[in-house]
Amino acid sequence: xxxxxxxxxxxxxxxxxxxxxxxxxxxxxxxxxxxxxxxxxxxxxxxxxxxxxxxxxxxxxxxxxxxxxxxxxxxxxxxxxxxxxxxxxxxxxxxxxxxxxxxxxxxxxxxxxxxxxxxxxxxxxxxxxxxxx
Amino acid sequence: xxxxxxxxxxxxxxxxxxxxxxxxxxxxxxxxxxxxxxxxxxxxxxxxxxxxxxxxxxxxxxxxxxxxxxxxxxxxxxxxxxxxxxxxxxxxxxxxxxxxxxxxxxxxxxxxxxxxxxxxxxxxxxxxxxxxxxxxxxxxxxxxxxxxxxxxxxxxxxxxxxxxxxxxxxxxxxxxxxxxxxxxxxxxxxxxxxxxxxxxxxxxxxxxxxxxxxxxxxxxxxxxxxxxxxxxxxxxxxxxxxxxxxxxxxxxxxxxxxxxxxxxxxxxxxxxxxxxxxxxxxxxxxxxxxxxxxxxxxxxxxxxxxxxxxxxxxxxxxxxxxxxxxxxxxxxxxxxxxxxxxxxxxxxxxxxxxxxxxxxxxxxxxxxxxxxxxxxxxxxxxxxxxxxxxxxxxxxxxxxxxxxxxxxxxxxxxxxxxxxxxxxxxxxxxxxxxxxxxxxxxxxxxxxxxxxxxxxxxxxxxxxxxxxxxxxxxxxxxxxxxxxxxxxxxxxxxxxxxxxxxxxxxxxxxxxxxxxxxxxxxxxxxxxxxxxxxxxxxxxxxxxxxxxxxxxxxxxxxxxxxxxxxxxxxxxxxxxxxxxxxxxxxxxxxxxxxxxxxxxxxxxxxxxxxxxxxxxxxxxxxxxxxxxxxxxxxxxxxxxxxxxxxxxxxxxxxxxxxxxxxxxxxxxxxxxxxxxxxxxxxxxxxxxxxxxxxxxxxxxxxxxxxxxxxxxxxxxxxxxxxxxxxxxxxxxxxxxxxxxxxxxxxxxxxxxxxxxxxxxxxxxxxxxxxxxxxxxxxxxxxxxxxxxxxxxxxxxxxxxxxxx
Numbered sequence: 001x002x003x004x005x006x007x008x009x010x011x012x013x014x015x016x017x018x019x020x021x022x023x024x025x026x027x028x029x030x031x032x033x034x035x036x037x038x039x040x041x042x043x044x045x046x047x048x049x050x051x052x053x054x055x056x057x058x059x060x061x062x063x064x065x066x067x068x069x070x071x072x073x074x075x076x077x078x079x080x081x082x083x084x085x086x087x088x089x090x091x092x093x094x095x096x097x098x099x100x101x102x103x104x105x106x107x108x109x110x111x112x113x114x115x116x117x118x119x120x121x122x123x124x125x126x127x128x129x130x131x132x133x
Numbered sequence: 134x135x136x137x138x139x140x141x142x143x144x145x146x147x148x149x150x151x152x153x154x155x156x157x158x159x160x161x162x163x164x165x166x167x168x169x170x171x172x173x174x175x176x177x178x179x180x181x182x183x184x185x186x187x188x189x190x191x192x193x194x195x196x197x198x199x200x201x202x203x204x205x206x207x208x209x210x211x212x213x214x215x216x217x218x219x220x221x222x223x224x225x226x227x228x229x230x231x232x233x234x235x236x237x238x239x240x241x242x243x244x245x246x247x248x249x250x251x252x253x254x255x256x257x258x259x260x261x262x263x264x265x266x267x268x269x270x271x272x273x274x275x276x277x278x279x280x281x282x283x284x285x286x287x288x289x290x291x292x293x294x295x296x297x298x299x300x301x302x303x304x305x306x307x308x309x310x311x312x313x314x315x316x317x318x319x320x321x322x323x324x325x326x327x328x329x330x331x332x333x334x335x336x337x338x339x340x341x342x343x344x345x346x347x348x349x350x351x352x353x354x355x356x357x358x359x360x361x362x363x364x365x366x367x368x369x370x371x372x373x374x375x376x377x378x379x380x381x382x383x384x385x386x387x388x389x390x391x392x393x394x395x396x397x398x399x400x401x402x403x404x405x406x407x408x409x410x411x412x413x414x415x416x417x418x419x420x421x422x423x424x425x426x427x428x429x430x431x432x433x434x435x436x437x438x439x440x441x442x443x444x445x446x447x448x449x450x451x452x453x454x455x456x457x458x459x460x461x462x463x464x465x466x467x468x469x470x471x472x473x474x475x476x477x478x479x480x481x482x483x484x485x486x487x488x489x490x491x492x493x494x495x496x497x498x499x500x501x502x503x504x505x506x507x508x509x510x511x512x513x514x515x516x517x518x519x520x521x522x523x524x525x526x527x528x529x530x531x532x533x534x535x536x537x538x539x540x541x542x543x544x545x546x547x548x549x550x551x552x553x554x555x556x557x558x559x560x561x562x563x564x565x566x567x568x569x570x571x572x573x574x575x576x577x578x579x580x581x582x583x584x585x586x587x588x589x590x591x592x593x594x595x596x597x598x599x600x601x602x603x604x605x606x607x608x609x610x611x612x613x614x615x616x617x618x619x620x621x622x623x624x625x626x627x628x629x630x631x632x633x634x635x636x637x638x639x640x641x642x643x644x645x646x647x648x649x650x651x652x653x654x655x656x657x658x659x660x661x662x663x664x665x666x667x668x669x670x671x672x673x674x675x676x677x678x679x680x681x682x683x684x685x686x687x688x689x690x691x692x693x694x695x696x697x698x699x700x701x702x703x704x705x706x707x708x709x710x711x712x713x714x715x716x717x718x719x720x721x722x723x724x725x726x727x728x729x730x731x732x733x734x735x736x737x738x739x740x741x742x743x744x745x746x747x748x749x750x751x752x753x754x755x756x757x758x759x760x761x762x763x764x765x766x767x768x769x770x771x772x773x774x775x776x777x778x779x780x781x782x783x784x785x786x787x788x789x790x791x792x793x794x795x796x797x798x799x800x801x802x803x804x805x806x807x808x809x810x811x812x813x814x815x816x817x818x819x820x821x822x823x824x825x826x827x828x829x830x831x832x833x834x835x836x837x838x839x840x841x842x843x844x845x846x847x848x849x850x851x852x853x854x855x856x857x858x859x860x861x862x863x864x865x866x867x868x869x870x871x872x873x874x875x876x877x878x879x880x881x882x883x884x885x886x887x888x889x890x891x892x893x894x895x896x897x898x899x900x901x902x903x904x905x906x907x908x909x910x911x912x913x914x915x916x917x918x919x920x921x922x923x924x925x926x927x928x929x930x931x932x933x934x935x936x937x
Binding site for chain 1: 757791805
């Protein structure tokens with residue numbers, strides 16, 4: 001057996017390790033209800049902005065709170081200890097990484113998906129005619 | 134029907150060029166194939182002329198698209214989406230490659246340039262390698278074909294008119310001959326994303342795509358060798374290309390990092406974002422491939438590994454293309470492209486070349502010469518081989534973790550083979566996840582770079598080795614200890630180990646060049662590149678490992694740890710790390726809002742030490758975009774960006790904020806700020822021309838009731854008027870309650886209307902900003918290392934060309 005073969009075997013072992021650990025470390029997508037079953041455990045929740053709920057940013061305390069609806073339709077108050085993200089009102093989908101507490105979901109990181117420009121053109125040019133007929 | 138005001142000729146030339154480029158690449162491929170099987174001057178001529186025609190057609194595509202962009206022909210969808218009348222001419226390049234179609238064209242262009250060089254330089258390898266090249270070009274050209282045979286979409290063309298796009302076809306306005314004049318929306322494009330309006334967007338994509346293109350040459354040569362069954366002599370021509378690829382792709386990636394650091398507010402130069410990762414991984418593999426080729430060139434060993442890595446680098450480029458453009462990354466990346474409906478085509482492209490290349494390799498594997506003797510433990514080739522394997526495993530770890538969305542599609546609960554019980558989401562803390570793997574790899578690589586230079590091919594006498602390395606070892610221990618002392622790195626063993634090995638690699642390579650290379654520039658390639666890479670590691674370690682957020686908020690809420698963003702009221706002095714910061718005020722310059730912040734050494738100083746002006750850039754489509762401002766000192770940077778400002782608080786100029794939107798059907802009730810809102814009815818009035826069955830104007834009024842907590846009712850009747858395709862809102866303002874209501878739109882499918890409501894907001898007493906400020910120590914080591922690594926790679930290319 002050559003030394004390079006031994007090296008190859010070690011490399012394959014490390015690769016297997018990387019696969020197992022990466023899959024194990026990865027978080028999972030859940031809804032608010034599942035997150036609430038394990039308060040304090042970090043999860044990724046995908047939802048969208050609840051436009052009917054109050055949205056409030058307290059710059060002094062640096063605390064942004066809003067209402068979110070997850071993919072199952074359940075609503076939850078979300079607190080984010082960061083400034084209000086730019087253009088938050090226009091977000092189509094919000095990915096929230098964080099954990100549940102008794103009173104609210106504490107988001108540590110928020111990613112937003114904003115509507116693409118393509119939709120706006122339809123509003124401006126095409127769909128104007130659609131409600132007339 | 135004849136449309137008024139359209140410019141059809143340049144678009145026609147563009148499309149013709151695309152089809153010519155596609156067809157001539159196919160012809161070149163077939164002719165090269167025939168010529169490879171049966172050498173024939175006729176075939177060769179056809180092949181070369183076809184590839185020449187292909188290159189000309191590619192140039193034609195580039196020029197047509199530039200022509201459309203420069204002349205603001207907004208009837209073209211691509212021009213409308215990526216440029217506007219007020220776009221400065223110097224950003225026309227950025228507009229060119231902002232979209233996917235443009236970036237495919239850029240890739241096609243660089244491949245054609247490199248293909249032409251290869252055609253004249255490859256000699257014996259021309260037939261087989263150019264056959265592969267032409268096949269790749271046919272695939273890329275097909276990405277911008279934009280044809281629909283049998284209802285299948287093949288490619289997306291940048292030369293499509295807006296009225297011809299799938300999303301617009303059949304809409305009433307496409308039937309109007311004068312649509313360009315009639316609708317103001319077509320007079321001007323939506324413009325270039327303001328985030329991309331800077332010089333980095335002009336230089337980063339072409340460099341990166343040249344890097345992508347450069348990986349094709351070693352791939353094509355390796356494929357040629359496998360097809361031909363001549364496994365050895367391709368290594369010599371492939372070597373300079375491999376180093377060129379390491380240099381130019383590395384430059385492209387580092388430019389991306391510099392851009393992120395300087396002009397985007399990601400808070401650093403590298404965030405392990407999937408899009409960043411997917412260009413880094415082919416580079417790591419190419420670096421491994423270049424070293425394996427070097428081993429074979431010097432010691433006739435490790436040829437199979439050299440083959441597999443050379444093939445993999447290009448395949449990984451294809452895989453990255455698939456990841457970033459198929460939309461599969463979805464919500465795991467902030468800056469991947471949207472799906473253009475090409476994911477199937479991209480997948481075929483990826484599978485075609487990976488199955489072909491790996492199949493060919495396995496088929497030929499037995500015949501590839503292998504060295505019989507075992508490498509000596511004291512030989513350079515053994516440790517270089519180990520280093521390449523580590524690069525491979527490092528690349529594997531990154532791409533595997535980046536591919537979680539793909540893994541969900543394959544083995545997730547709704548995947549092809551459901552193994553996992555739930556879909557895997559990206560790591561909650563990606564930086565910690567990647568660092569836990571990549572730091573140890575980097576550590577080993579640094580040590581190998583340090584000792585490798587003093588090992589000889591074959592066997593090294595231990596006396597020679599230690600004599601060479603001892604001085605570097607002593608110097609590096611001294612400097613690393615000093616650095617660890619200055620930057621308090623003693624408590625973190627992994628950082629400390631990387632620091633020592635990084636400095637070790639720097640001094641060892643420097644010493645080697647001074648002693649063995651006799652400080653001769655023509656031998657400097659490997660030393661300079663290695664010093665550069667080691668400095669990148671050291672610079673990243675110190676600047677990131679010891680970065681200090683100096684904008685920690687002093688206010689604690691709900692037991693949350695102090696926040697990294699600080700609120701600064703205008704005129705108030707605040708402690709920002711070692712400085713006293715004062716927010717001076719806001720200035721508007723065009724679409725940019727500059728926030729001036731002064732930094733003083735001592736609170737009482739009259740003259741500030743320096744001022745920073747981070748800004749928010751506004752645009753119609755994107756809203757405000759923060760842009761950082763950084764104070765550079767030789768040994769540290771103060772990097773600041775605005776995360777919020779009081780200027781953003783009131784969304785409408787009349788003092789109303791807290792926007793909310795609700796959909797209501799008839800009789801529905803909504804709750805807004807403690808009040809009930811009831812929709813009683815909706816009234817529509819139209820003015821029309823009965824003879825021509827046309828509606829000229831219409832007014833829609835919503836009859837709503839607002840009921841306050843006491844039960845008192847207030848009628849509100851917001852309305853909107855549509856006339857000449859313009860929509861005008863007639864909002865209702867309730868001054869007493871401080872509410873404003875707008876009848877936004879009608880949803881005829883659901884029989885609902887949309888109402889938007891605002892509350893009067895108190896005028897802000899004192900303007901403020903919320904900003905984040907980070908000190909990055911020694912980040913200049915990182916930039917210096919980047920430049921050295923690129924220079925070193927190009928010296929290596931020059932060395933290889935000169936020697937052959």
